[in-house]
Amino acid sequence: MLADTITPIRARAYALQGGLAMLVLVTLSAVNLNLIGTPLSFLFVPLILVYLWPRGADKVLSYCLLFGCGILFDVLTGTAIGFWALIFMTGLAVIQPTLMNREATFNVSWVGFITWMSIWAAILLGLNFISAKELDIVNFIIQICIAILVFPFVYAIRVYVRSLIISEAD
Amino acid sequence: MVGNRGKSIQVKRQRARFVFILLFLVAFGLFFSSRNNNSMMNGPQAVVEDVAASVLQYLTMPLRGLESVSSTLSDRFKAHKQNEDLRQELARLSDIESRANALTHKLNSLETILSVEAGSGVPQQKIAARAVSESNGPFVRSALINAGSKKGVKFGDAVMTVNGLYGHVVRAGNNSSRVLKLEDLNSRIAVMSERSQARAILTGNNSRKPGLSFIADDADWQVGDVVVTSGDDGVLPAALPVGIVGKTPNDLYQVDLFVHQNFVDWVWVYPFQKTSPPEADAVPDLAEELTAVECGTP
Numbered sequence: 191m192l193a194d195t196i197t198p199i200r201a202r203a204y205a206l207q208g209g210l211a212m213l214v215l216v217t218l219s220a221v222n223l224n225l226i227g228t229p230l231s232f233l234f235v236p237l238i239l240v241y242l243w244p245r246g247a248d249k250v251l252s253y254c255l256l257f258g259c260g261i262l263f264d265v266l267t268g269t270a271i272g273f274w275a276l277i278f279m280t281g282l283a284v285i286q287p288t289l290m291n292r293e294a295t296f297n298v299s300w301v302g303f304i305t306w307m308s309i310w311a312a313i314l315l316g317l318n319f320i321s322a323k324e325l326d327i328v329n330f331i332i333q334i335c336i337a338i339l340v341f342p343f344v345y346a347i348r349v350y351v352r353s354l355i356i357s358e359a360d
Numbered sequence: 361m362v363g364n365r366g367k368s369i370q371v372k373r374q375r376a377r378f379v380f381i382l383l384f385l386v387a388f389g390l391f392f393s394s395r396n397n398n399s400m401m402n403g404p405q406a407v408v409e410d411v412a413a414s415v416l417q418y419l420t421m422p423l424r425g426l427e428s429v430s431s432t433l434s435d436r437f438k439a440h441k442q443n444e445d446l447r448q449e450l451a452r453l454s455d456i457e458s459r460a461n462a463l464t465h466k467l468n469s470l471e472t473i474l475s476v477e478a479g480s481g482v483p484q485q486k487i488a489a490r491a492v493s494e495s496n497g498p499f500v501r502s503a504l505i506n507a508g509s510k511k512g513v514k515f516g517d518a519v520m521t522v523n524g525l526y527g528h529v530v531r532a533g534n535n536s537s538r539v540l541k542l543e544d545l546n547s548r549i550a551v552m553s554e555r556s557q558a559r560a561i562l563t564g565n566n567s568r569k570p571g572l573s574f575i576a577d578d579a580d581w582q583v584g585d586v587v588v589t590s591g592d593d594g595v596l597p598a599a600l601p602v603g604i605v606g607k608t609p610n611d612l613y614q615v616d617l618f619v620h621q622n623f624v625d626w627v628w629v630y631p632f633q634k635t636s637p638p639e640a641d642a643v644p645d646l647a648e649e650l651t652a653v654e655c656g657t658p
Contacts, residue, residue: 217415217416217419218419220412220416220493220495221416221419221420221423221493222493222494222495222496231494231495231496231497233495233497233498249372249373249376249379249380250375250376250379253376253379253380253383254379254383257383257386257387260387261387261390262408262412265405265408265409265412266409266412266416266493266495266504267493267495267497267500267502268495268500268502268503268504268538268540269495269497269499269500270391270394271390271391271393271394271405272386272387272388272389272390272391272392272394273391273499275383275387275390276384276387276388276391279380279383279384279387280384283380325498325499325566326498326565326566326567327498328567329496329497329498329566329567330498333497333498
């Protein structure tokens with residue numbers, strides 16, 4: 191596994207980079223925008239970073255950072271405390287082993303993200319159906335579409351920052 | 361060598377698994393404990409919200425600028441028509457204002473004669489605040505405002521915009537407060553029809569149009585009725601404008617909220633003295649007092 195061949199210091203550094211990016215994204219996602227009478231919010235955008243979490247990052251630190259960012263996101267968005275922490279951590283636990291050794295191209299990553307979001311949406315909608323809670327399905331689908339559309343931007347920023355870090359290291 | 365490495369990898373994985381399970385359980389526990397309003401997390405949550413509100417206030421400045429540009433652009437297209445409408449409304453409202461003033465004087469005199477203190481129920485004091493973060497997601501509809509208990513905001517206070525009722529305060533920190541919007545699944549507000557005084561409960565459903573529930577069979581509700589708060593719950597003041605009644609395709613009543621007519625930036629909080637239940641405001645039993653006086657005990 192890739193994570194096992196990386197030195198512990200580098201693995202921790204990767205996790206911290208991910209955590210820092212997550213902190214920025216969580217804070218930005220808590221802000222919503224009203225353009226020409228249409229409210230736009232970016233609630234599911236942090237999930238992009240869970241999907242693009244640094245592959246060789248230290249797992250223990252990654253879980254701890256995602257837990258903290260999840261709690262912060264809960265406070266910022268007013269959801270029940272622990273909700274986003276559960277989603278972020280479970281997301282990482284499911285995603286990481288499947289993508290561990292794959293350096294995927296943008297197209298593969300995007301399709302992978304869309305698939306993951308679809309599965310996640312199906313599970314949540316199923317739970318909503320079972321618990322008979324009135325989830326705003328239209329809003330839910332809009333949020334997923336926004337996250338899918340924002341994915342290329344986050345991916346591009348990640349590639350840019352990564353290239354900066356690599357050139358700094360050289 | 362290889363054996364040691366394999367062992368250390370195994371230990372690492374086990375540690376990661378243990379941390380994941382531990383944090384998962386903690387998050388799960390927090391999730392269930394925070395589902396009621398009196399959670400132990402309320403204090404720390406209010407502190408984090410205080411910090412977040414001050415950060416988000418600066419962070420949203422450029423976005424609010426962008427919003428006002430977009431709003432100005434869309435307003436420009438409608439400016440001429442709006443101007444004409446406003447002139448007509450002004451003429452109509454001037455007449456209503458003079459009538460309302462005359463009625464207020466008349467009502468005051470009648471109240472003085474009858475020695476009753478009815479009042480309008482709408483508090484005179486307002487606390488201005490800015491909605492620094494609004495959550496319009498599929499799970500929750502709430503907002504963070506940058507005014508807290510230091511300015512006099514309390515749990516349960518009504519929050520208004522220029523258009524109408526926005527929600528009520530569910531958590532007040534020192535410098536920020538969390539507002540539960542009318543559309544949220546957990547929001548329940550006692551309302552009435554301004555025309556017929558028919559009562560109902562405005563029930564949030566996480567959509568833009570909350571429903572009306574607990575409607576009596578003989579209640580006179582009609583599409584187009586203006587909905588205002590009834591004040592029956594003793595939690596919110598009466599007569600705060602809420603929205604207009606409409607119907608769903610399933611023939612159920614829903615309310616098109618006034619608050620959606622514009623984007624929300626500034627809000628104001630109405631500090632309101634809630635009606636406390638008699639148990640909490642008990643008068644000492646007269647019989648007990650008399651017995652105490654007769655026996656000479658204090």
